[in-house]
Each structure stands twice: as C-alpha cells, then as structure tokens.
Amino acid sequence: MSPFRVNLGGEGEVPGVLNQQGRWVLTRGWRSSETIQTFKQLVDAGYRFLICDNLDLPLPDECCDEVLTNNVPPFDSVTHWGPTIQTSEVRRILKSGGRWIDNGDVHYVKP
Amino acid sequence: MNAFFALFERKSSSPEPGWADREFPAIVAESPLHLWRPGDPIIGRGSRLLVGVATWSGYDMRLLDVLAESLRGGGASQPLVEVFNTAECLRRRDFKKYVPRNHPVFHTPLVGIWQDGELIWSGEGHEAREEVARRFHSGSAEIVAYVQDWIKARRAGRA
Numbered sequence: 691m692s693p694f695r696v697n698l699g700g701e702g703e704v705p706g707v708l709n710q711q712g713r714w715v716l717t718r719g720w721r722s723s724e725t726i727q728t729f730k731q732l733v734d735a736g737y738r739f740l741i742c743d744n745l746d747l748p749l750p751d752e753c754c755d756e757v758l759t760n761n762v763p764p765f766d767s768v769t770h771w772g773p774t775i776q777t778s779e780v781r782r783i784l785k786s787g788g789r790w791i792d793n794g795d796v797h798y799v800k801p
Numbered sequence: 802m803n804a805f806f807a808l809f810e811r812k813s814s815s816p817e818p819g820w821a822d823r824e825f826p827a828i829v830a831e832s833p834l835h836l837w838r839p840g841d842p843i844i845g846r847g848s849r850l851l852v853g854v855a856t857w858s859g860y861d862m863r864l865l866d867v868l869a870e871s872l873r874g875g876g877a878s879q880p881l882v883e884v885f886n887t888a889e890c891l892r893r894r895d896f897k898k899y900v901p902r903n904h905p906v907f908h909t910p911l912v913g914i915w916q917d918g919e920l921i922w923s924g925e926g927h928e929a930r931e932e933v934a935r936r937f938h939s940g941s942a943e944i945v946a947y948v949q950d951w952i953k954a955r956r957a958g959r960a
Contacts, residue, residue, distance in 0.1 A: 701858065701859075701860055701945075701948075714905070714907055717905065717907070719904060719905075719907075720907050721907075721926065721927070721928075722927075723860075723907075723908040723926040723927055724927060724945060725927070726926070726927045726928065760952060761857065761858045761859050761860060761948070762857060763855065763857050764818050764819070764857060766818075767818060769888070769891075770887075770890050770891060770892055770893050770895065770896075770906070791956075792813070793813050793859070793951075793952055793955060794951075794952035794953065794954075794955035794956035795813070795955045795956070795958075
C-alpha cells in the first residue's frame with residue numbers, strides 16, 4: 691500500500707497527495723498561487739483536495755504517513771485567513787514513525 | 802545580497818513566533834526599499850509600487866531581494882518601492898488601508914501600483930509577483946525556482 695501523505699498547505703499544490711485547503715478555494719476568483727490554475731483546473735488535472743479549516747481536520751487518528759507544509763504562517767496562530775496549522779492536529783493524524791516535513795526539512799517525527 | 806530570504810531561512814530553522822516580523826522593519830531600513838504604513842504620504846508624481854509580503858513566505862522574501870538588488874543597481878528612472886508586512890492586517894478589511902481594492906486577498910504578495918498618485922493596477926499571488934518581478938528584469942518562475950531549489954537542497958540534506 692502506498693504511503694498516505696497530506697499537504698496541509700502553503701505555496702502550491704502537490705500531485706499525488708491529499709491537499710488540504712480552506713473554503714476560499716471555492717470562492718470565485720481563487721487561483722493557485724504557484725500555477726495560477728483555478729480549483730476546477732486542478733481537480734481536472736487529478737489533484738485531490740480536502741476542504742476544511744485547520745482546527746479540526748476530518749481525518750482519523752494515526753492515519754497519515756507524512757504531512758507536508760511549505761511557506762505557511764506560524765503554526766498555532768491566527769491570521770486574517772483564520773487559524774493556522776495546528777501542531778496538535780498534525781500529531782494526532784500522524785502514524786507512529788510518521789514525519790512532518792516543513793519546507794523540505796523534518797520538523798517532527800511521531801514517536 | 803539576500804537579507805530578506807535569509808530572514809525566511811532563519812525563521813524556518815528557529816520558528817519562534819513573531820521573531821521574523823519583529824526583525825523585518827530593520828532589514829527594510831538597511832535596503833533601498835521603504836516601509837509604508839497607513840497614513841504615510843503617497844507620492845503624487847512618478848511610479849510607486851507598494852508590495853505587501855509575508856515573512857513566512859520564501860517567495861515573498863526572494864522577491865524583495867530581487868527588488869532590492871535591482872534598485873541598488875541604480876538608474877534614474879527607478880520607481881519608488883514601498884513595502885508592508887501583511888502580518889499587520891489582522892482582518893480582511895485591513896488590506897484596504899494599504900491597497901484599496903474590492904477583491905478578497907487569498908495570497909501574498911499583495912501589490913498596488915500607482916502612477917502620479919493614482920492606483921492603476923493591483924493584484925496578488927503569482928500574478929502580482931510576476932508583474933513586479935518583470936519590472937525588475939526577473940520573473941515569478943525564477944523566484945519560484947529559487948525557493949523550490951532551496952527546499953530540494955534541504956530535502957537532500959536530510960536524505
């Protein structure tokens with residue numbers, strides 16, 4: 691079975707993983723910051739999305755092999771977009787031994 | 802010179818909350834860019850670019866390095882480049898104090914371009930990065946590639 695990987699946002703979407711995004715992706719005028727594709731274009735191109743906020747990810751405990759983030763606001767804070775990535779949620783969804791990769795570097799490995 | 806991207810790099814290695822935002826004004830002060838705050842005057846003659854950036858975005862920080870390097874290169878016809886930190890915008894309506902436009906802000910940078918005191922263009926994200934970088938003989942693709950290469954190097958370093 692291939693590893694289950696989740697991209698919790700930042701610049702651009704990642705092919706082959708579940709890309710979490712806020713509800714704003716459904717807003718008229720939204721485009722990917724990296725490729726300027728619309729949400730529909732990304733879905734048509736095969737990108738998979740999970741649309742939800744960061745406080746309560748609708749994913750089971752310990753389901754995820756790897757969490758990816760890149761160029762994101764400080765964790766556990768609030769911006770005008772709303773609550774940022776919650777470290778408690780990342781730790782909850784990672785399997786034991788699962789890794790959180792932030793900007794290409796290992797930020798956390800779940801014991 | 803890569804003072805802005807270095808700020809992003811240091812923040813990535815030591816993510817103390819708010820640290821990079823506190824450092825940002827001092828780095829701007831040492832560059833040819835100018836920090837702009839609501840209430841500051843807007844020049845009535847010539848071109849003015851106002852670039853709103855996030856210190857947590859390597860793409861935004863690289864863009865500022867590109868602008869600063871180009872401005873240091875001189876030339877009499879360079880536009881005035883002013884910047885602000887989007888962390889100052891706690892609510893969506895706060896962005897209008899910087900760039901008066903009716904669109905919601907989804908991405909950084911947020912950019913406004915004024916000519917002779919009149920806002921003639923505004924945009925955000927990739928489109929804005931491209932518009933600004935192009936005026937300084939660069940492009941969004943170059944900036945994205947720079948950050949992606951940095952991420953790849955970090956990934957290779959842990960492989």
